[in-house]
Amino acid sequence: MVPIARRNLLADKVKLLVAVGGVTLAIVLIIVVHSLYQGVRRETDSFIHNLPGDIWITQRGTTDLVFSNSNLPSTAASAVRSVEEVKRVYTLNGRLMAFDVSGREVRTYVMALEFVGGAGSPEGTEFVPEKGTILLDHTFAKQTGLHKGDTLTYGDKSFEVADVRGIGNVLVTQFAFIRAESFKEIFGVPGTVNYILVKVDDGVAPESILQKLADTVPGSSVYTTQQFASRASEKGTGDFLPIIRVILAISFIVGLTVLSLVIYSATIERAREYAIMKVIGASPLGLYRIVISQSMFIAVVGFGLGVGLAFLFNEVAGNLVPQFITYIRAQDIALVFGITVLMSIVASFMPINRVARVEPATVFRA
Amino acid sequence: MAMPATTETGGPRPQAEVILEVHGLTKVFGSGRAAVRAVDGLSLSVRRGELVLVMGPSGSGKTTLLTLIGGLLRPTSGIVRVNGLEITSLKERQLTKFRRHYLGFIFQSFNLLESLNARENVEAALNFAGVGGRKARKRAVQLLSDLGMADRLRARPRTLSGGERQRVSIARALANDPQLILADEPTANLDSRHGHEVVELLHDITRQQQRTIIIVSHDHRIRDVADRVLWLQDGRFEGFDEGDTQQSALLDTARILYGASPDAVPPRAAASQPIAPEAMAPPPPPAPAAKRGGWLPWRRA
Numbered sequence: 001m002v003p004i005a006r007r008n009l010l011a012d013k014v015k016l017l018v019a020v021g022g023v024t025l026a027i028v029l030i031i032v033v034h035s036l037y038q039g040v041r042r043e044t045d046s047f048i049h050n051l052p053g054d055i056w057i058t059q060r061g062t063t064d065l066v067f068s069n070s071n072l073p074s075t076a077a078s079a080v081r082s083v084e085e086v087k088r089v090y091t092l093n094g095r096l097m098a099f100d101v102s103g104r105e106v107r108t109y110v111m112a113l114e115f116v117g118g119a120g121s122p123e124g125t126e127f128v129p130e131k132g133t134i135l136l137d138h139t140f141a142k143q144t145g146l147h148k149g150d151t152l153t154y155g156d157k158s159f160e161v162a163d164v165r166g167i168g169n170v171l172v173t174q175f176a177f178i179r180a181e182s183f184k185e186i187f188g189v190p191g192t193v194n195y196i197l198v199k200v201d202d203g204v205a206p207e208s209i210l211q212k213l214a215d216t217v218p219g220s221s222v223y224t225t226q227q228f229a230s231r232a233s234e235k236g237t238g239d240f241l242p243i244i245r246v247i248l249a250i251s252f253i254v255g256l257t258v259l260s261l262v263i264y265s266a267t268i269e270r271a272r273e274y275a276i277m278k279v280i281g282a283s284p285l286g287l288y289r290i291v292i293s294q295s296m297f298i299a300v301v302g303f304g305l306g307v308g309l310a311f312l313f314n315e316v317a318g319n320l321v322p323q324f325i326t327y328i329r330a331q332d333i334a335l336v337f338g339i340t341v342l343m344s345i346v347a348s349f350m351p352i353n354r355v356a357r358v359e360p361a362t363v364f365r366a
Numbered sequence: 367m368a369m370p371a372t373t374e375t376g377g378p379r380p381q382a383e384v385i386l387e388v389h390g391l392t393k394v395f396g397s398g399r400a401a402v403r404a405v406d407g408l409s410l411s412v413r414r415g416e417l418v419l420v421m422g423p424s425g426s427g428k429t430t431l432l433t434l435i436g437g438l439l440r441p442t443s444g445i446v447r448v449n450g451l452e453i454t455s456l457k458e459r460q461l462t463k464f465r466r467h468y469l470g471f472i473f474q475s476f477n478l479l480e481s482l483n484a485r486e487n488v489e490a491a492l493n494f495a496g497v498g499g500r501k502a503r504k505r506a507v508q509l510l511s512d513l514g515m516a517d518r519l520r521a522r523p524r525t526l527s528g529g530e531r532q533r534v535s536i537a538r539a540l541a542n543d544p545q546l547i548l549a550d551e552p553t554a555n556l557d558s559r560h561g562h563e564v565v566e567l568l569h570d571i572t573r574q575q576q577r578t579i580i581i582v583s584h585d586h587r588i589r590d591v592a593d594r595v596l597w598l599q600d601g602r603f604e605g606f607d608e609g610d611t612q613q614s615a616l617l618d619t620a621r622i623l624y625g626a627s628p629d630a631v632p633p634r635a636a637a638s639q640p641i642a643p644e645a646m647a648p649p650p651p652p653a654p655a656a657k658r659g660g661w662l663p664w665r666r667a
Contacts, residue, residue, distance in 0.1 A: 001493050001502075002486045004479065011481035276477045279438060280538065281466030281494040283459070361438040363477050364429045364550050 004277075005293035008270060015262055019298045020305065022258025023343070027306025029251035030336055032313055035326035037237055037244050040171045042327045044233035047168030047175060049225060051113065052090055052123035053197030054206040056228040057213060060221045064232035065094065066109060066170060070194045076217040077116045077196050083216055085209045088118030088199040093183050095194075096173060099152035099159075106144045106152070108136070109173045112183035118199065127177045133162035140174035142322040157186060169325050252339060255302070259347040263295045267351035271358050278360040287355050292348045299344035303337060385546055385578045386412040386435065391444035393430055393601075404430040406601035407444070414545065415576040417569065419588050422598035428582040431598065432548050435580065436469055437461040449545055466495045470539030470577075472568075474551035476531040478523040484510060484534045485519040491541040509537040513567070529560025536567060540577075547571070549581040553588070565591060 009016050044064070048056075057080065062070040074091070081089045094111035115122035129135050136146060141164040146152070150161045159178060168175035184190075198213065200206050206224045214222045223231065267274070274287055314326040388410040395402045404427045412418050422428050433439040435446055437453045446454050448468055456464060471477075478487045488506035492498075497505070510519055513533040523531055532552060539547050549568065553561035569591035571577050581588055589595050597604050 001498050002482060002490045004482065004490060007479075007481040007486070272477075273479050276479065277490070277494070278462070279436070279465065279471055279477075280491045281462060281542070283462050283494070286494060361433045363471075363473060364433060364438075 019262035023302025024305040026251045026255025031310035035328045039325035039327040041233040045229045048229040055198040057196040064235040085204040089116040090197040091193040092195040108176045112180040114180035129162045134159035135177040137167040137174035139169040139322040295344040295348045303340040387447040389445045394442045417572040419592035426598045427601040470544040470547040472549035474554045547579045553585045
């Protein structure tokens with residue numbers, strides 16, 4: 001079959017370039033914004049999953065790690081330990097802290113994990129540094145220019161950077177770890193802990209003892225790690241959702257407008273040719289297919305370029321702005337492809353209407 | 367009309383079948399005082415292999431007649447029957463199919479698709495008729511080669527001369543093997559040489575391929591090869607009168623424009639008196655002119 005749609009598009013390369021450029025821009029915007037959203041969700045989720053424990057106990061009403069507080073009585077940890085199905089118990093404390101680095105103030109969310117007791121070897125030792133040292137997230141280190149061996153001070157306390165690695169980056173802050181003793185010395189809130197993490201016995205389903213633990217710690221909320229991770233990542237990104245939706249809508253409108261204008265003007269310019277095709281036997285459906293093919297061709301090329309550029313943009317932006325964390329999932333690409341197809345179909349409506357109204361008899365005008 | 371028909375070789379042949387019948391065809395544009403009867407009760411009958419030339423001044427209804435026969439406009443009243451099929455009663459979708467398989471169109475301004483090359487322009491017409499792939503390509507190449515365009519298959523319309531464009535247009539019109547070809551001023555945008563080539567070509571198509579061609583034109587050279595010349599005035603057929611001032615003036619203009627000899631042979635079927643309705647019936651198919659060798663004269667040369 002003669003590729004009339006493609007030939008028509010390639011006949012005017014400038015217009016084609018504008019159309020593809022518009023769609024590409026829209027696709028880049030959609031993917032980058034969406035990948036930023038997914039990146040933050042993923043980081044929050046993976047940070048919580050990396051810590052030991054199958055169950056999280058928080059103060060009732062606590063939504064997440066960063067945007068809300070949780071205070072539980074420290075005696076609750078001992079009470080939890082006495083529950084039959086509980087294997088090991090940990091406490092987790094944390095708060096946003098401002099350190100001094102050579103006269104410069106840097107902020108990070110500092111946490112301290114402590115093994116309270118239980119059977120077997122405790123997990124999560126990689127989050128427990130030596131006394132007087134601190135573990136930094138690589139994004140924070142890159143952002144602040146800190147390296148292993150550098151020193152951060154908080155009042156009269158000094159912390160040497162013991163290691164720099166991927167710990168947790170939730171866009172607005174990054175996580176760091178110090179020893180529990182150091183944390184208590186600095187903040188000295190006796191008798192309280194922020195979170196209790198519980199490892200259950202082998203063969204016990206975490207969901208099965210949630211109520212039992214809630215009864216054990218009055219005024220608490222008890223979640224499986226999966227539940228708390230979902231809750232925290234949703235809270236961490238939930239505030240961005242309306243903004244993200246607006247940007248996605250704007251991107252869609254930009255892409256749709258450019259595509260519609262180009263396809264419409266290309267159809268108007270070739271109205272006579274559509275009339276000729278009607279005269280020589282093209283069916284209306286065949287002509288609509290040409291219009292949709294043109295729209296689809298631009299959209300798909302724009303999509304391909306957009307996806308490639310979005311990956312490139314994320315890579316470059318991630319290097320320039322360390323906290324710019326993105327994550328592109330296969331299903332998101334598929335979703336954007338769906339949006340692209342929708343864009344091309346909507347953009348074809350007006351031109352198809354125009355083609356339908358073209359009078360074949362007009363071809364006899366010289 | 368009972369005269370014996372002749373074959374190409376000049377011998378008798380059976381009466382050719384009627385391809386086109388038009389009865390009481392009327393087309394009125396507008397309404398009330400502004401109403402214009404572009405075509406006014408026309409009747410016509412054309413046989414297979416006939417070349418009919420319709421002449422007349424601008425605004426006489428020539429092109430409207432062509433679009434009505436081609437099913438591109440709906441008549442206000444009257445009937446058009448092509449190969450026995452009454453097209454005036456067909457629905458839009460059926461008309462599209464009808465045009466695809468029964469009609470070929472040749473235009474004054476060629477009307478090629480600018481983004482496609484010569485071969486693709488012909489191939490597209492085949493594609494619309496459901497012929498695709500190699501079969502369509504092969505036929506397009508064959509048609510264009512037969513018209514002397516073998517070395518211009520990949521050329522875009524804008525790079526072709528007027529004559530070449532019209533040959534592509536003719537190849538496209540022939541692509542789906544139509545029985546009836548409608549040509550609207552096919553030589554108007556061509557110089558004398560190319561115009562002459564196209565006239566020869568159209569003549570050969572009627573004679574050798576037994577296709578029927580209706581040409582609307584001011585080009586008096588077509589009278590040389592036409593089996594009948596019909597004069598249309600104010601939407602009605604009238605007698606063709608060489609002495610008529612307006613008709614003569616038109617022919618003189620055509621002679622000047624196309625640079626043809628003023629002593630051109632008068633049309634075989636031209637009447638000098640007003641035409642009675644029965645005269646619109648087709649004459650027997652004539653023998654080809656001796657001076658015309660047939661299909662593709664330039665290739666033989």
